[in-house]
Amino acid sequence: MIEINDLHKSYHMGSNSLHVLKGIDFSVKEGELVSIMGSSGSGKSTLLNILGMLDEADSGSYTLDGFPIKNLNEKIAANYRNKFLGFIFQSFNLINYKSALDNVALPLYYQGMKRSERVDRAAHYLEKVGLANWSHHLPSEMSGGQKQRVAIARALASDPKVLLADEPTGALDTKTSYEVMDLIQGINDEGKTILIVTHESDIAQMTKRIVNLKDGLIINDTAVEQVRAIANV
Known part of the structure; x- marks a missing residue:
């Protein structure tokens, strides 16, 4: 699903250069x-930004579902993101003046889907994350856990190949974090490929594989015995 070979990335600040990724080799299989x-x-x-096509490496290769991700203009990159990727953020990134239903349906608008289809699909995914009765509520009327569930429904609505989650539990208390991870584990059990950036070791133990980075290099990549989140809720 994801193949990365000898990936390098530097950032230039005036006369200085910061070498952030120093030759990353990394692959993720479907599921x-x-x-x-x-x-x-x-x-x-x-x-994560390179995986999400929000930034581009200086050298090396990145292949997503058989497509080489290289030298894409913004229009093509946006199209690929919409087709292949769903994003879940620590800060939820919901539009405050739109209902849960409209937030979930928004990516489908950019795919050119008819409104009636967008509404039906958004309602389906809100039900999937347990928020069918909250479809017409605004984010300001929801708890942090509910907001993250809306964000997960939005990420799933376009049926992406891969979900990229950047600290998805970082703004949540422990109990709510585990509830969100239980939902993510269930989505993965259905076959969805998911990558989670986290600094929390207990959250990492709820995945099936932990990749550790240090100073721009992978220092450890280990399959782990998954801890089921529901046991800790």
């Missing part, structure tokens, strides 16, 4: 649930 861990400055956010 995996992988966590990426590392301290601040390790390169995990840069790697």
